Amino acid sequence: KCMWKNICIILMFVVITVGFAQDETTFCEMLGSRELPLMSKEGDVVIGGAFSLHSQISKLLLSWTESPEPLMCSRINLREFRFAQTMVFAIEEINNSSSLLPNVSLGYKIFDSCASTLPTTRSGMGLMNGEGRAFERNCSGQSSVHAVVGTSESSTTIVMLQISGIFHIPVISHFATCACLSNRKEYPAFFRTIPSDYYQSRALAKLVRHFGWTWVGAVRSDNDYGNNGMATFIEAASQEGICVEYSESISRTGSRENVERVVRVIRRGTAAVLVAFLAYDEMDVLLEEALSQNLTGLQWVGSESWITSAHLAKKRYSGILSGSLGFAIRKAKITGLQDFLLRVNPSQEPESNLLKEFWETTFGCSFQSGTPGTKLCSGSESLRVVDNAFTDVSELRISNNVYKAVYAVAHALHSMLKCKDGDGPFENNACADRQKFQPWQILQHIQKIRFRTKEGDEVYFNENGDPAAKYEIINWQPRENGTVSFVKVGVYDASFPAGAQLNFQNTSITWTQRSPQKVPVSVCSEKCRPGTRKVLQKGKPVCCYDCIRCAEGEISNSTDAVSCVRCPHESWSNARRDACVKKEAEFLSFEEIMGILLTSAALLGTSLTAAVALIFYRHRKTALVRANNSELSFLLLFSLTLCFLCSLTFIGRPSDWSCMLRHTAFGITFVLCISCVLGKTMVVLMAFKATLPGRNVMKWFGPVQQRLSVLGFTLVQVIICILWLSISPPFLSKNFKEFKDKIILECSLGSAVGFWAVLGYIGLLALLCFTFAFLARKLPDNFNEAKFITFSMLIFCAVWVAFIPAYVSSPGKFSVAVEIFAILASSFGLLICIFIPKCYVMLLKPEKNTKKNMMGNWAPK
Ligand SMILES: *[C@@H]1O[C@H](CO)[C@@H](O)[C@H](O)[C@H]1NC(C)=O
Ligand SMILES: *[C@@H]1O[C@H](CO)[C@@H](O)[C@H](O)[C@H]1NC(C)=O
Ligand SMILES: *[C@@H]1O[C@H](CO)[C@@H](O)[C@H](O)[C@H]1NC(C)=O
Ligand SMILES: *[C@@H]1O[C@H](CO)[C@@H](O)[C@H](O)[C@H]1NC(C)=O
Ligand SMILES: *[C@@H]1O[C@H](CO)[C@@H](O)[C@H](O)[C@H]1NC(C)=O
Ligand SMILES: *[C@@H]1O[C@H](CO)[C@@H](O)[C@H](O)[C@H]1NC(C)=O
Ligand SMILES: *[C@@H]1O[C@H](CO)[C@@H](O)[C@H](O)[C@H]1NC(C)=O
Ligand SMILES: *[C@@H]1O[C@H](CO)[C@@H](O)[C@H](O)[C@H]1NC(C)=O
Numbered sequence: 001k002c003m004w005k006n007i008c009i010i011l012m013f014v015v016i017t018v019g020f021a022q023d024e025t026t027f028c029e030m031l032g033s034r035e036l037p038l039m040s041k042e043g044d045v046v047i048g049g050a051f052s053l054h055s056q057i058s059k060l061l062l063s064w065t066e067s068p069e070p071l072m073c074s075r076i077n078l079r080e081f082r083f084a085q086t087m088v089f090a091i092e093e094i095n096n097s098s099s100l101l102p103n104v105s106l107g108y109k110i111f112d113s114c115a116s117t118l119p120t121t122r123s124g125m126g127l128m129n130g131e132g133r134a135f136e137r138n139c140s141g142q143s144s145v146h147a148v149v150g151t152s153e154s155s156t157t158i159v160m161l162q163i164s165g166i167f168h169i170p171v172i173s174h175f176a177t178c179a180c181l182s183n184r185k186e187y188p189a190f191f192r193t194i195p196s197d198y199y200q201s202r203a204l205a206k207l208v209r210h211f212g213w214t215w216v217g218a219v220r221s222d223n224d225y226g227n228n229g230m231a232t233f234i235e236a237a238s239q240e241g242i243c244v245e246y247s248e249s250i251s252r253t254g255s256r257e258n259v260e261r262v263v264r265v266i267r268r269g270t271a272a273v274l275v276a277f278l279a280y281d282e283m284d285v286l287l288e289e290a291l292s293q294n295l296t297g298l299q300w301v302g303s304e305s306w307i308t309s310a311h312l313a314k315k316r317y318s319g320i321l322s323g324s325l326g327f328a329i330r331k332a333k334i335t336g337l338q339d340f341l342l343r344v345n346p347s348q349e350p351e352s353n354l355l356k357e358f359w360e361t362t363f364g365c366s367f368q369s370g371t372p373g374t375k376l377c378s379g380s381e382s383l384r385v386v387d388n389a390f391t392d393v394s395e396l397r398i399s400n401n402v403y404k405a406v407y408a409v410a411h412a413l414h415s416m417l418k419c420k421d422g423d424g425p426f427e428n429n430a431c432a433d434r435q436k437f438q439p440w441q442i443l444q445h446i447q448k449i450r451f452r453t454k455e456g457d458e459v460y461f462n463e464n465g466d467p468a469a470k471y472e473i474i475n476w477q478p479r480e481n482g483t484v485s486f487v488k489v490g491v492y493d494a495s496f497p498a499g500a501q502l503n504f505q506n507t508s509i510t511w512t513q514r515s516p517q518k519v520p521v522s523v524c525s526e527k528c529r530p531g532t533r534k535v536l537q538k539g540k541p542v543c544c545y546d547c548i549r550c551a552e553g554e555i556s557n558s559t560d561a562v563s564c565v566r567c568p569h570e571s572w573s574n575a576r577r578d579a580c581v582k583k584e585a586e587f588l589s590f591e592e593i594m595g596i597l598l599t600s601a602a603l604l605g606t607s608l609t610a611a612v613a614l615i616f617y618r619h620r621k622t623a624l625v626r627a628n629n630s631e632l633s634f635l636l637l638f639s640l641t642l643c644f645l646c647s648l649t650f651i652g653r654p655s656d657w658s659c660m661l662r663h664t665a666f667g668i669t670f671v672l673c674i675s676c677v678l679g680k681t682m683v684v685l686m687a688f689k690a691t692l693p694g695r696n697v698m699k700w701f702g703p704v705q706q707r708l709s710v711l712g713f714t715l716v717q718v719i720i721c722i723l724w725l726s727i728s729p730p731f732l733s734k735n736f737k738e739f740k741d742k743i744i745l746e747c748s749l750g751s752a753v754g755f756w757a758v759l760g761y762i763g764l765l766a767l768l769c770f771t772f773a774f775l776a777r778k779l780p781d782n783f784n785e786a787k788f789i790t791f792s793m794l795i796f797c798a799v800w801v802a803f804i805p806a807y808v809s810s811p812g813k814f815s816v817a818v819e820i821f822a823i824l825a826s827s828f829g830l831l832i833c834i835f836i837p838k839c840y841v842m843l844l845k846p847e848k849n850t851k852k853n854m855m856g857n858w859a860p861k
Helices: 002-022 078-096 117-128 154-167 199-208 224-239 256-268 280-292 310-314 337-343 353-363 398-417 437-449 593-618 624-625 632-649 656-690 703-727 752-776 785-809 813-844 851-858
Strands: 039-041 046-051 054-055 073-076 106-112 146-152 171-172 191-192 215-221 241-250 272-278 299-302 325-331 448-451 459-461 468-476 484-493 502-504 532-536 545-549 572-574 580-582 584-586 731-734 741-746
Touching: 039 078, 046 078, 046 398, 073 353, 078 106, 078 337, 078 353, 078 398, 106 117, 117 154, 146 154, 146 398, 146 437, 154 171, 154 224, 154 484, 171 398, 191 398, 199 224, 199 272, 199 299, 199 325, 199 468, 199 484, 199 502, 215 224, 215 256, 224 241, 224 272, 241 256, 256 280, 280 310, 299 398, 310 484, 325 398, 325 484, 398 437, 398 448, 398 459, 437 785, 593 632, 593 813, 624 632, 624 813, 632 656, 632 703, 632 813, 656 703, 656 731, 656 741, 656 752, 656 785, 656 813, 703 752, 741 813, 752 785, 785 813
Parallel strands: 046 106, 046 146, 146 171, 171 191, 215 241, 215 272, 272 299, 299 325, 584 741
Antiparallel strands: 039 106, 054 073, 325 468, 448 459, 468 484, 484 502, 532 545, 572 580, 731 741
């Protein structure tokens, strides 16, 4: 193909040099046969046209032994014929107009590009060349046309531009969308009335993204249109985060095996959305194969070249394509065009083979008599009863582009011809020579035009020759009667800021045949819900990933999060890992079972102590109470009450104040308690030791001394506590280390020395007490207090010795519970051992509670 292109270009050079050169010989002759336009009309100004009027080209047989056959094009393309007629219509309309180009008659020359590059080269040369044969007279040196409208494909447009570009003849395409044509360096004379695929590919990517399809298949035409369009799409898609599962190309002229293979690839693919950047002909080939392989259920997203093809919709493919979405050029109405088209008749131009061919194809008749199997054409058949691609003016999109292209040329010519000398755009403000203007001068004017068509479409070209990129979003909606209607569901305008370009109207969209109501889902991996993060799968595109649950203490609160974030210091992830919640504060509360039990034990102890105190008070006159140093007993009962109550300060939400309170209250009440016991022990000890030598030792340890000693012992503890509180008091601390999801509220000791000093002092007193009581345990006594004190001190010490390891090793609130337990146990120990036996006697054995009984036993042996 490439070789042929090159040969043609060389050929063309020869023709042009021979044809245009004003050489001294005054001869110029055309090389090869002359290329004649299929439709033409003379005029002051002639506009060229090139359309793919035929869609099939004869295969070249190269024998190299005889001159190659001329190229033969066959199979008339009715849609393209409509484009050509639209061009004629527009030219006539301008010709008739009194405001646009008055007194200038317009002519046209329309060639066939046959949808292939080689015939396009010939058409290009036909358009450039002036008079065919110049014998013994100088060539005019001017191109036969002043501007060219065409062609219908990007590839053929490029070929056309390679020829016309040399002479700067403007080419305005109505249908060549390749983004490559926007390159002003390479194609300085190119304009178009259709937006570049640069915009369409991007718009397609945005459309696909809009519906959340991140996993799509792609198929394209293997030509400039498809390859460039798809390349831009893939680039734009990857920017939008869309992955392309496969990208295949097919060619109308390629092998059938390739098409079969492509359809198999599509069938095997998992993407539910197929982006088809295909020209109409390739689409036809692809669908034929898709039908035979039962390819259904795909959501097609199409490029403008086929998305409004009524032809495809009418064929059997409508089931496959039902629900297709795509971009189309805006639909327009051209008043008068339908009448004009219906008036087309071979009699208008009896010489024209094209019109005859059109007529024969349309009515299935023949103008040549004697063709077997076909009737003779009369020429009076009516186009009104025909419904084909030529007469169908319901979807005027590309036709409107042809119409606008012709008007653009006319407006440029108009502004050039009405130019006043001294006010022109050229050097010295000159105007173009009206009789013999140059093609590049028109170029200058085309670049500058800006006008509105009768329907209100604004036409202008940017610096690359591109028009404003506006598309309609088209949806294929099947109707009950079996037809398909192309419903406009939205618009795309590239001139809007990003994000606002795609606009959907309030119209319902029909999706694929399988589930017309539901938006299809096409993803490689489901979205990762909040609480998880994406982990890419090895060797797969970025759209394929696994969702991994966030680790403990980390969250992700958006879908498709790339990573999880750590929760702030004092909070923790919830179970769903999608939000940080404040860490639960853990402390021994009044509400929980352990707290309730301990509280009730403390209250029980308090009431028991109160009851004992009451009993003692009731029996204060009895011998037992009196003998037992009632003052110290009541003080002991009081301090025991405080001991029970101080355990309550350990329960509940800790604060700085309760932290300070709990240890000091505990320390002081316990010292008070122990010193009372100590006082009692000493009294017992003194009393008996004193009886032996002199009986008046009681003087040394009378009530005053007792009170003072209790006060003194307690004061020491108070001083220790004051020192502790003032130097480094206990404070509330939050422990984050023990549990990951909880904060332990605990009282920090502030100073361990302080704590152990308080505890040690209690221990010291207890030890002292125990020693004295131990010494006094053997003393005769019917009611030997010392025995009970010894016993109670044993319990006391045992509890506190056991407390230390338990306290150190218990986590969180349990250490507090252990401490409370120790307080309660030791308090109960004291209460029960010292007071319960006495109560027993007072209440149940009152006969023993007499002075005599006491004294009797007391008397030394
Ligand atoms: C344009 O008008 C002139 C006369 O006004 C006529 O001769 C010529 O055929 C017309 N051209 C077309 C294309 O209609
Ligand atoms: C132009 O004018 C001629 C006669 O004046 C008329 O027959 C023809 O239909 C007109 N063409 C258009 C496109 O208006
Ligand atoms: C067109 O031609 C007519 C007659 O030749 C003339 O009267 C008229 O002024 C011309 N119009 C323009 C705009 O040149
Ligand atoms: C051809 O051009 C040459 C010079 O450019 C001129 O002398 C000659 O008269 C021309 N011949 C004709 C037939 O116009
Ligand atoms: C397509 O479906 C038809 C009937 O539904 C079946 O006969 C044919 O074999 C299928 N073709 C393929 C390629 O699966
Ligand atoms: C089918 O129905 C649509 C409206 O639903 C209508 O516009 C169209 O003309 C109908 N076509 C045929 C062939 O009946
Ligand atoms: C969209 O259409 C539906 C029904 O067709 C209607 O209820 C709703 O109000 C419309 N919304 C807007 C914004 O027009
Ligand atoms: C997600 O979390 C971030 C930081 O944790 C926060 O700023 C943002 O508001 C959260 N977004 C939602 C939707 O909750």
